[in-house]
Amino acid sequence: xxxxxxxxxxxxxxxxxxxxxxxxxxxxxxxxxxxxxxxxxxxxxxxxxxxxxxxxxxxxxxxxxxxxxxxxxxxxxxxxxxxxxxxxxxxxxxxxxxxxxxxxxxxxxxxxxxxxxxxxx
Amino acid sequence: xxxxxxxxxxxxxxxxxxxxxxxxxxxxxxxxxxxxxxxxxxxxxxxxxxxxxxxxxxxxxxxxxxxxxxxxxxxxxxxxxxxxxxxxxxxxxxxxxxxxxxxxxxxxxxxxxxxxxxxxxxxxxxxxxxxxxxxxxxxxxxxxxxxxxxxxxxxxxxxxxxxxxxxxxxxxxxxxxxxxxxxxxxxxxxxxxxxxxxxxxxxxxxxxxxxxxxxxxxxxxxxxxxxxxxxxxxxxxxxxxxxxxxxxxxxxxxxxxxxxxxxxxxxxxxxxxxxxxxxxxxxxxxxxxxxxxxxxxxxxxxxxxxxxxxxxxxxxxxxxxxxxxxxxxxxxxxxxxxxxxxxxxxxxxxxxxxxxxxxxxxxxxxxxxxxxxxxxxxxxxxxxxxxxxxxxxxxxxxxxxxxxxxxxxxxxxxxxxxxxxxxxxxxxxxxxxxxxxxxxxxxxxxxxxxxxxxxxxxxxxxxxxxxxxxxxxxxxxxxxxxxxxxxxxxxxxxxxxxxxxxxxxxxxxxxxxxxxxxxxxxxxxxxxxxxxxxxxxxxxxxxxxxxxxxxxxxxxxxxxxxxxxxxxxxxxxxxxxxxxxxxxxxxxxxxxxxxxxxxxxxxxxxxxxxx
Numbered sequence: 001x002x003x004x005x006x007x008x009x010x011x012x013x014x015x016x017x018x019x020x021x022x023x024x025x026x027x028x029x030x031x032x033x034x035x036x037x038x039x040x041x042x043x044x045x046x047x048x049x050x051x052x053x054x055x056x057x058x059x060x061x062x063x064x065x066x067x068x069x070x071x072x073x074x075x076x077x078x079x080x081x082x083x084x085x086x087x088x089x090x091x092x093x094x095x096x097x098x099x100x101x102x103x104x105x106x107x108x109x110x111x112x113x114x115x116x117x118x119x120x121x
Numbered sequence: 122x123x124x125x126x127x128x129x130x131x132x133x134x135x136x137x138x139x140x141x142x143x144x145x146x147x148x149x150x151x152x153x154x155x156x157x158x159x160x161x162x163x164x165x166x167x168x169x170x171x172x173x174x175x176x177x178x179x180x181x182x183x184x185x186x187x188x189x190x191x192x193x194x195x196x197x198x199x200x201x202x203x204x205x206x207x208x209x210x211x212x213x214x215x216x217x218x219x220x221x222x223x224x225x226x227x228x229x230x231x232x233x234x235x236x237x238x239x240x241x242x243x244x245x246x247x248x249x250x251x252x253x254x255x256x257x258x259x260x261x262x263x264x265x266x267x268x269x270x271x272x273x274x275x276x277x278x279x280x281x282x283x284x285x286x287x288x289x290x291x292x293x294x295x296x297x298x299x300x301x302x303x304x305x306x307x308x309x310x311x312x313x314x315x316x317x318x319x320x321x322x323x324x325x326x327x328x329x330x331x332x333x334x335x336x337x338x339x340x341x342x343x344x345x346x347x348x349x350x351x352x353x354x355x356x357x358x359x360x361x362x363x364x365x366x367x368x369x370x371x372x373x374x375x376x377x378x379x380x381x382x383x384x385x386x387x388x389x390x391x392x393x394x395x396x397x398x399x400x401x402x403x404x405x406x407x408x409x410x411x412x413x414x415x416x417x418x419x420x421x422x423x424x425x426x427x428x429x430x431x432x433x434x435x436x437x438x439x440x441x442x443x444x445x446x447x448x449x450x451x452x453x454x455x456x457x458x459x460x461x462x463x464x465x466x467x468x469x470x471x472x473x474x475x476x477x478x479x480x481x482x483x484x485x486x487x488x489x490x491x492x493x494x495x496x497x498x499x500x501x502x503x504x505x506x507x508x509x510x511x512x513x514x515x516x517x518x519x520x521x522x523x524x525x526x527x528x529x530x531x532x533x534x535x536x537x538x539x540x541x542x543x544x545x546x547x548x549x550x551x552x553x554x555x556x557x558x559x560x561x562x563x564x565x566x567x568x569x570x571x572x573x574x575x576x577x578x579x580x581x582x583x584x585x586x587x588x589x590x591x592x593x594x595x596x597x598x599x600x601x602x603x604x605x606x607x608x609x610x611x612x613x614x615x616x617x618x619x620x621x622x623x624x625x626x627x628x629x630x631x632x633x634x635x636x637x638x639x640x641x642x643x644x645x646x647x648x649x650x651x652x653x654x655x656x657x658x659x660x661x662x663x664x665x666x667x668x669x670x671x672x673x674x675x676x677x678x679x680x681x682x683x684x685x686x687x688x689x690x691x692x693x694x695x696x697x698x699x700x701x702x703x704x705x706x707x708x709x710x711x712x713x714x715x716x717x718x719x720x721x722x723x724x725x726x727x728x729x730x731x732x
Binding site: 001002003006009010013014016017019020024027029030031032033037042045046049050052053057061062063064065066 | 122123124125126127129160181182183204205206207245246252253255256257258259260261264267268377378379385386387
């Protein structure tokens with residue numbers, strides 16, 4: 001192994017430690033209450049994970065929360081961008097996941113038509 | 122699919138002995154059966170520190186701790202937390218406080234006030250995964266010294282950092298490096314002293330188990346700086362997990378070209394051999410350790426010559442403790458100024474301590490030098506359990522002494538502790554509450570040193586048993602008035618005339634308790650009383666006739682049938698003759714009717730009744 005190889009391993013492997021650093025830029029919170037799961041939240045969560053892996057986004061983490069009572073709008077997903085208001089999306093499905101990632105998480109533009117709530121962190 | 126949860130299972134020795142492996146296996150099985158094994162990763166780490174709470178699982182990105190786990194809890198965590206995102210409150214460390222703090226990215230009181238430098242990877246990475254170590258800047262310091270620094274510059278940098286030996290004596294590490302670097306000759310050696318043997322000490326074990334590569338990297342940097350191409354790590358056989366992880370780490374580093382010939386293709390060669398010690402305390406003494414490394418019986422050599430001139434196999438040898446090696450890569454990466462900015466002027470950096478004894482949060486902690494004993498015991502350690510008062514803190518194990526409660530605001534550094542008659546030592550901190558008898562504690566440590574004396578020099582071999590005899594006498598109420606003076610005289614003579622550090626320091630636990638707790642010694646000798654009611658021959662157990670309900674619990678519990686009485690016909694009574702003062706009856710009594718009394722008071726009462 002050369003110094004150069006060591007550097008390459010570090011760059012590749014340090015992404016694997018990101019989850020443990022607690023300094024993600026974006027936190028995606030998927031509502032996984034009973035009604036959320038019944039409405040397909042598991043699938044939505046998996047779609048987010050696939051999409052993030054595909055785009056190799058290293059500063060985004062995905063976590064879950066219980067239902068917040070908006071059963072009619074499930075699956076509900078919150079996007080927490082550091083130092084920005086929290087944006088809540090309703091009726092999220094696989095198609096919407098793709099748009100949320102590209103438009104909101106990557107480009108910073110919330111998608112007005114899916115927003116059901118905006119609140120301060 | 123991207124990973125969404127990192128589940129860190131502590132597999133330090135404390136959690137491992139509480140069956141963390143069974144929890145890991147159950148977790149793995151549950152993840153597979155719920156189809157979560159791709160998005161959730163299990164990582165086995167070294168010691169996270171709060172051993173009292175084990176077995177522990179730490180879940181990221183939330184950063185929440187699940188504590189005191191059993192395999193039966195695993196299913197609930199997987200189904201509720203991992204699947205549905207609901208934290209399992211009943212298993213959280215400090216529910217619901219833990220949850221709030223974790224969400225605010227703040228820390229639990231146990232971690233607040235700690236500063237993890239040496240232990241930064243411990244409990245955070247998988248010690249058996251070289252890539253995780255590299256990801257945490259592993260081997261970057263070695264890369265830097267090999268490509269950007271001359272050996273002299275590395276030595277100068279360690280000197281400038283002010284790092285002092287973490288094995289206990291506090292000798293300036295950079296100076297040692299300079300001595301060995303200045304020696305001529307091609308054959309030099311580097312040695313890591315991992316023969317941790319103090320009762321209550323587990324700092325070195327935890328670092329070797331939790332982050333073995335940090336120690337290897339430190340040694341390789343040392344080898345480059347002083348011109349050594351080989352090193353030895355000496356670990357005792359009682360540390361099987363540390364040995365297993367070290368072996369694996371050495372193998373991985375060799376395969377990756379980070380140890381062995383031509384390290385990182387820079388022309389520098391360095392390799393490490395593991396030496397397993399049979400567990401003699403004296404082998405923690407550096408010259409005895411070197412004898413043992415050579416395959417001889419571990420007895421100390423007279424100094425000089427010092428190991429820096431003639432050490433392992435008569436080669437100039439750089440020998441340091443595990444934790445000292447663990448500091449090296451951080452100093453190289455962040456610079457000596459950064460290191461000096463932590464801790465105090467004369468004792469820069471951090472120190473790892475193993476907290477044990479009568480303290481709520483027993484475990485492994487790392488704090489900046491200069492932190493006070495009070496902060497260590499109360500803020501981080503969570504104070505004394507069962508509402509008891511603190512009496513003293515023992516540091517430095519069998520070579521150290523006791524610091525009484527009134528000196529708790531002393532900052533922890535080499536000089537301040539020495540002034541109080543104790544030493545920094547390798548980091549064992551034993552907290553003692555009001556029920557501890559200081560004479561008994563001194564006897565415990567002296568007994569240990571007697572047992573571990575190698576027998577080579579007379580003061581230690583013959584002097585320590587004399588001191589122990591006197592302590593046995595005092596704790597059984599047969600002390601003589603001149604015993605205290607005799608203990609002091611013996612202790613000072615052994616200290617001045619013993620060959621090695623073990624003998625020289627062995628009287629310390631006695632001398633320091635004599636210094637701070639002479640009253641207690643006097644109570645034993647002059648009144649035949651143990652004020653803490655701990656010395657068994659000086660106490661008797663009595664049943665309070667008014668409180669006894671004749672429930673028969675104590676009689677059934679007594680292992681020597683010393684209690685008599687009939688169910689339903691109070692009071693019961695204890696016969697002091699067969700009683701072995703095990704205290705079981707007191708523990709089981711539901712009515713708090715059994716108490717300890719001093720033997721002397723009972724005799725006095727009997728005499729009065731008789732006359």
